[in-house]
Amino acid sequence: MFAFSLAGLIVGAAVGLTGVGGGSMMTPWLIYGFGLPPVSAVGTDLLFSGATKAFGAALHGRQNTIAWRIVFCMALGSVPGVLITLCALRALSQWGGVPHGLITGVLSIALLGTGLGILLRTGMRRLGTAAAPNWLLTLRRPSRLGAVTAGVGFLLGISVTLSSVGAGAIGTVFLMGLYPELTASEVVGTDVTHAVLLSLLAGFGHASIGTVEPSVLTALLVGSLPGMYLGTRLGHGVPDRVLRHTLAMGLVVLGAGMLL
DSSP: OHHHHHHHHHHHHHHHHHSOOHHHHHHHIIIIITOOOHHHHHHHHHHHHHHHHHHHHHHHHHTTOOOHHHHHHHHHHHHHHHHHHHHHHHHHHHTTOOOHHHHHHHHHHHHHHHHHHHHHHHHHHHHHHSOOOHHHHHHTSHHHHHHHHHHHHHHHHHHHHHHSOSTTHHHHHHHHHHOTTSOHHHHHHHHHHHHHHHHHHHHHHHHHTTOOOHHHHHHHHHHHHHHHHHHHHHHTTSOHHHHHHHHHHHHHHHHHHHHO
16 A cells, blocks of 8 residues: 555645646556556546545635635536436446446546646636637627536536546636636636535545545545645745646646557
């Protein structure tokens, strides 16, 4: 179990340094580094991500940097997305097992999306606040905004339940484009809060069908908490842009390599 705690320490430090990337780094590591079945790696990582992000969500709640209305709109789509996907996974497990290719295929696409999402964060904020194209202005009409937000949540619910990846960086990109009036802290607080709900719901759903490894989860959490503290302290001396772009390019390369 020491190896899993060490992995949790490293990933926790990376999240502390960059603020993103927990699920996108841990799930591939569990699959290709430790040999866990893809569906078990996803289920275990979902509870790992939910637990580690809950602390951040609590801090944002104390600072009043959570747009609860937007969280609610996203949850209107993401909760059904999670439940539908869990029902499909349960049925597949009863019919002979969840195909590994399904999980790894969705994971590779989610990794690409997460990497690109990190790279596009600044651009989407500028796009949302300045000369947004007609399609983005159409999506942001008050009469459609709630439905579009729920639709984004639905897609995230499916992606996260199948891959444990996407609730962070991809969700942030959509929030920046759809809600340019939010401050940077509000974007992060809103996205993290929704990610906690999404990860824990999907994670406990995975646990109900037996695709979570409790001993692995415990070992990961033992390492991740001191790792996040260490990464947060070290991050003050390293340029944020360098860290994020390095992580983003690594995720893009990894996702592309899994597709090939």
